[in-house]
Amino acid sequence: MAAVESNIELSPSAKQAGLTIEEFLEQEAKKELLRFFTCGSVDDGKSTLIGRLLYDARGIYEDQLASIQTSKVNRSTGPIDFSLLTDGLRAEREQGITIDVAYRYFSTPKRKFIIADTPGHEQYTRNMATGASTASLAIVLVDARHGVLPQTRRHATIASLLGIPRVVVAVNKMDLLGFREEVYRQIVRDFHAFADTLGFEQILAIPVSALEGDNVTARSARTPWYDGPSLMEVLETAPASSRDRDQPARFPVQYVIRPNQDFRGYAGQIASGVFRRGDEVVILPSGQRSRIASIVTFHGELEEATAPASVTLTLKDERDISRGDLLAHPGQEPQVARQFEADVVWMVEDALTTGRNFLLKHTTQLVNARVTSIESRLDIATMERSSAHHLSLNDIGVVRIEASRPILFDPYRLNRATGSFILIDPISNLTAGAGMIRHAIQRKTQDDVPVTPAERAARNHHAPALLRLSDRELARRLERRLFDHGCQVVFSEDLSAARGLFDAGLIVISPAIDDPSALDLNALPLPASAASAIDAIVDYLEQKGVLESGSLNLGEGI
């Protein structure tokens, strides 16, 4: 350890130790949190750079340092293999690669930092996207010996898709090239050549040696031709608060809190903007209006709350609001659409093809969705988009999606929280894709195109069904339950009418229907109490795919 320590001048930012509690609290009160991630190709030195930042900011404990010094593995050329600190899995240490994102934490007197150290291998791109999705700054490492590689481009592209505003290009291993300026300049030119079109707000480049510490926490004397900031200076001054605070206010309802008859609160995390007591709000998708009566927290009521606060709102009027609904200010509503176009990063082996069904999770909504077309696939090497029939693992493409219910969204570039979604494979339950909404699709259908059963089902949010149920009392109760939840449902004893209503997309309950496509509810083992029997039937209809899974029971209060 002594060999390393002699090499490093601890930066002023590292000197936190020995503060009194008063000094600590005063310093902490002003601290912001910056989330950033590191990416780049394999062996560009990401883990080493993080190890270096942690070490210089005294974010590594002595026993942790001792344990990596005694480790069987040392992949570095230096005395300490810093990457052993972040490569936390056995397979990673054995194979000498980073498989999954590792999170690390350190702080300086100015800021708290959460680092996501993301893997470089193409096969682990989904883990890289995981780490990037919550960050507001990217450090893209480039090995000065190899320059900009395909993986550098891939990662920078994903960073831009994920809406990371700032990129720091750390041209690493400058020590191996004698800190030659022209090497650095060429790499910076190459990076700008492709990244300038990606839409970053800012691209900064810094020549560094992660191993030896040059320009990491302090400016190096070995790069006299570089007059920019050190990496730590950039991290301590880059805007930390996300732009979401300045966006129109969005409050996706996450949970309904109802401890008693007198209190009905809507719990959620403010996705963007500010809500104040007394604000008029519009409740979507119903379009009803009310005013905020109170902003409730454990420590008392607030006058206002700003993203990303988790709060509970109560409204002046009694309204039917449940999980998945969204509150906004009138005149500043999000877009509402069932069909939209989105950028997608594909994350499972099983390729994405047109027509496949998924569960789509967007804010606090979980809905059925179908990929209606694959518009294009991005070729990372050429940065060109070409038509494609499918998206394979780690592919990035533009797709069109149709959801079974309206999605309340903003384009991702304006609002990360309301513009993002994931696609979940309903069979394997895996998170198959990450999506960023571009815009709604206003479908204009010609008058001569017939209305299809699928279109009816999509509008009704349920499939048509013939239900045989001979208990008339139960049948009437079932009709009421389904009707109150927005289903197109009717009770009919007229068999031919029932068939016609079924063809029109309705759920038809009939005591005597004798049709091969009818679902026989009489055959179900139903509980004795009517209410429980209706619950059991609803579950059965969800299983059968007549109703959307969870559509009738999500968002119940306590």
Next chain:
Amino acid sequence: MDKRVITLLHFCHMGLSSHLRDLEAESIHIIREVAAEFAKPVMLYSIGKDSSVMLRLAQKAFYPAPIPFPLLHVDTGYKFREMIEFRDWYPKSIGCELRVWRNEEAIAAGASPVKLGTSKCCHLLKTRGLLGALEAGGYDAAFGGARRDEEKSRAKERIFSFRDQFGQWDPKNQRPELWNLYNSRIDKGQSIRVFPLSNWTELDIWHYIHLEKIPVVPLYFAKVREMIVRGDSLIPPEHNVYPLLPGEKPQPVLCRMRSIGCTPCTGAIRSEADTVPKIIEELLALRRSEREYRIIDHDQEGSMELKKREGYF
């Protein structure tokens, strides 16, 4: 009032710092998401400082309603007396339901770290105990207070961590987890472990305990305790697990626990920090990690990862 007290009051009134507010909002979002999307969640309650913070966050998430899920303590029979006292008092005092589970079979068979080694003892009393408790309760989601800064395999784990029907973690095949969109889809028998404190550090925890005035087990505060002093280690004699060496006997030492668990596997540190502010000051100066004093993390290289793969938290 002396100057120090005035300054402290001043900062308490200023409320949480920006970064603690962000962490708190994230954790509350996670806790509510679980309550909304799972049929039968449970919160693992280990009685330590992290559990205390997690419990406060759960209170905040559902206020003014009570917490809509029970707490579960997996008891090994080796916990400190003060922990059990705290466990039986604090959750009840805030209106929480606490369930306790023990792997009675292993306890009856006399499982101990001396007899079996720490690794096997931990597997039987904690991992098997936990899996038994989760199965018996039919829980589909279980909150844990683990933080990513504690240990290097924890630094790799998702906030919603998928476990197969044996409760096992597959670190090489974790579900991607983007933004705050958590995937809670599972098949019967599978479960999700949820870590709402993933992004908190040890210092954040104490800072929050200080500002929020959250009660913690007195073991965290320095006082003179009887300890077996063996080299640099301070071993609590409670439960009499380790045979004393010739000439050895417990002696009074001013010390505290930095992290608490089973008495045989929790070492104390010499410390004068008998208040939360003093603990924070001590942490600012400390150069050694919290888990160094926990014997179970160090049985073998990558031991936490191995435990997690077997179903440990």
